[in-house]
Amino acid sequence: MAKIITVTSGKGGVGKTTTTAAIGAALARTGDKVVVVDFDVGLRNLDLIMGAERRVVYDFVNVIQGDARLPQALIKDKRLDSLFLLPASQTRDKDALTEEGVDKVIGDLSRHFDWVICDSPAGIERGATLAMRHAEIAIVVTNPEVSSVRDSDRIVGILDAKTLKAERGETVDKRLLLTRYDPVRAARGDMLKTEDVLEILSLPLLGIVPESPDVLKASNMGVPVSINDPNSAPARAYHDAALRLKGEDIAMETPRQRLGLFGKFLRRAA
């Protein structure tokens, strides 16, 4: 049986889809069988980030409505043999995903994969609650910025109330992934520090992904950032996060600021 992860945040644009693709690819690179599932009906983008947009024939809704079988809708990644994508549909009907349909598809997927990673849409509406319904682990993607932290706090409350685990009286294992972190601005006092966000949200830390041009570069090319340039700082952060999900004890690498002589001088002056 697969471990089911939901990547969520409440707020849009913080890096849920980037994270889903990157963690999915990083886990697949260790040899595990991984499927990433796009729950953002009407605004699918995981296919684009994974570079599979031209290979979408059938989607999640087609499978639920019985127009396609699950193996027909799954797209195998071009680079990693054990990585698959189940794309969302572009239909405008938000009710196309049903609770029973999602239960069936997630149940089927979890019998054939080691990891099922659900990419949640932004917001707290139906799509988001369906994406978190089966979660055992929730990756709460947060930017060090007030509106993102507030929305993450809200999502944590919903994870504790509206998941199958919550209905059974259990709790979802929630982990904080801090993204777009800029160590220079944090050191300067112009951005919330990791410790601030951790203290406010009181969640265990899964990883810190630094703000980096490598993320946009990878999405431009349709390659998960964790495998586009495995030595880049965000790729390393995602790999470490993936290993932590597998239970490995990896020391947390805080992104360090690279200061030039001028920066060092300014810092001393401040």
Place this chain on the structure above:
Amino acid sequence: MTLWKRLFSSTSAPQARERLQILLSHERQVLGGSDLLSSLREEILAVVAKHVPCEQDNVKVRLERGTPMSILEIEVEVRGNLDIGISKAA
């Protein structure tokens, strides 16, 4: 100029931190207690609606937590003139 700013301007992150702490402690209370409030609201509505026409939106229940005292505020808006009820009772 940059050096000047660096030396004499205050940083913004502590403000973000403080605002979030205040806001979230408030929101957690309000949302965390929402079950109690919504069941109170429903039951009050059921009782009031037996006697006077009243809709769900007309019942407002607010809880303000504090020490040493909390305030439970219940507001029921009733459409029309309630004199009928009062004259009946008299």
